Amino acid sequence: MEPKGIPGLNAEESTAWMSLMAMTMWLPAALDVQLSRDEGISNFEYGALAALAQNECRSMRIKDLARMANGTFPRLSKMIDRFEKQGWVIRRPDPDDGRATRAVLTAEGLRKVAVATPAHIALARELVFDQLTSEQVEQLTTITQKVFRAAGPDGACASRMT
Amino acid sequence: MEPKGIPGLNAEESTAWMSLMAMTMWLPAALDVQLSRDEGISNFEYGALAALAQNECRSMRIKDLARMANGTFPRLSKMIDRFEKQGWVIRRPDPDDGRATRAVLTAEGLRKVAVATPAHIALARELVFDQLTSEQVEQLTTITQKVFRAAGPDGACASRMT
């Protein structure tokens, strides 16, 4: 956070960039620390379990999970191996497409998400929402949506990155 | 980004949180893709090299580098091994403290940063600053600074996480 300019960015942009990079370093790390200490899972794994829990059929195709979580196939495949060993998920062939596999959340898995969620959300509130006015929360939504649209899977960037 | 509420957060906070998580997933990933494709280094490694380059003595104690980059000692130690193999950095004992090691950027290393920076910054501009008004850039700075203060190394959270 020095007053050092970044070549190609003006002063405001330099500050914003350093501050944004700092946040993207530390916020996920803080979430990881809490989750792995209290629940033995990473933030990435929590996201996957929570995504399964939200989908009211309690399951998702691995492909969709990978896309949503920005993970590769092997990474998801191995994560689901771990989940199966824990009894949180089972693999089921997709009835609509013989190639696809669905990851199905078990009752155990659903319980795990339910147990892990409160402290996770409490930390989210502490680190983010307690720091911001409700106006700033709105601004945050607007800004992060715009950046996500550019950087996310459908962004102009993603297509150039093949 | 469904209209699905997160228990413990109101509607606006839920949207903000999902959007923020999405951004923190995809933005660093996009930077990683560009850097590793074009320069063979990760965003994390770029950050370390750039930090060394900015420090006008072209060097830093490993401890400070670790703290700044939110990395562990072993991680930094091994990263510097790789940098030494590439000829970008050399290790030098710190004259002021016999325990400490300084990572010193070589001319090669400085050149590497100089070569890598323009495309990296261009992508930063494309993904973030081109998407935002200058007012939003200011808002982004304010918001990310607040979150960083809470989640970063000096935040109330960090001290509780020992």
Add this chain to the structure above:
DNA sequence: AGACTTTAGTTGCCTTGTCAAGTGAGTCGT
């Protein structure tokens, strides 16, 4: 000065992630 603690870093082992190759089911062209 000598023992104890703290600090800074390295090393080894294990887990996790990545990349490339392989498998098997669907799709498309003729």
Add this chain to the structure above:
DNA sequence: ACGACTCACTTGACAAGGCAACTAAAGTCT
């Protein structure tokens, strides 16, 4: 309807990161 191609994974070998144990220098206490 048969071969070629694509898609959705899985597997295996390797690289990178995390944790715990170790080394060595600095500080601290008496």
